Amino acid sequence: MKRAFFLVMATALMALGNIVGGDCWAQVVVEEPTVVETPTVVETPTVVETPTVVEEPVVVSPTYVPIPAPQQEVITPAPASGGVWVGGHWDRTPDSWAWVGGGWVQPPFRNAYWTPGYWQHQGGQYVWENAHWAAANQGLIVNKPVAAPPVYPEVVPAAPAATAWQPGHWEWRGTWVWIPGTYVESVVPTATWVAGQWVQGALGWQWVPAHWQG
Structure with missing residues (x-):
């Protein structure tokens, strides 16, 4: 029994000696984990466009130009939401008159009243004031x-x-x-x-x- 034990131990020591004393070492390669970079997201800045304000041209006349007679129109039934009937009216352009048909409109504020366009006398000439809502x-x-x-x-x-x-x-x-x-x-x-x-x-x-x- 003892002889068999010593034979096993001797064989193990010889094998260990061959590994240690050999010319080649077993190389253990430890691979580094692959680093996956998170892509940088560059947000596109939001461009807020400034609304273009189109100013109406000022209509000036050296003499008074009579406003044409209003056109006949049919007043339609009032909508369920109510409102105020604004009759058709003439607007003055630099060259001619333009008819704007009537319709039901919600006044912009409580004491508002609708006034058609008219001529203002300023500095010896006439300046056209477009139809608008005004305070009563x-x-x-x-x-x-x-x-x-x-x-x-x-x-x-x-x-x-x-x-x-x-x-x-x-x-x-x-x-x-x-x-x-x-x-x-x-x-x-x-x-x-x-x-x-x-x-x-x-x-x-x-x-x-x-x-x-x-």
Whole structure:
């Protein structure tokens, strides 16, 4: 038994000696893990384009150019959302008149009123003010009356049936606004047209708009 043990041990030592004393060593290669680089994402900057504001040309005339008579149009039923019917109106371009049809519109603020385009008298010439929404402040009280500009000459067209001619006139709404003349239905046949005027009160002068009285 002891002899067999010594033979096994001798054989193992001889094998170990051959490995250690040999010319070649067993080389253990330890491979480094492959590093996968995360690609750098370069974000493209968001370009916010500034909206282009197209300014309408200022229309100036050395003389007053009469506004054409309004075209006839049919007022459609009001939409479910309500709104205000804005009648068709003429806009002035540098060369001619352009008709804009009426429609139902939501006023932009509570006390807004719609005023068609009109001519302003500035510096001896006439400047066209496009139709727009404005604040209703015609009842504004002032320290003293503000003189109205001269009345524009108008060509009165043929009268439709059962109507009365409402002459063009100036209205004070914090500034003077020209209201072109037009034919309107006369509620009372004997009604008379009363021009706007300044009325003095305890707090100052207040403008009373032109109206029909009958």
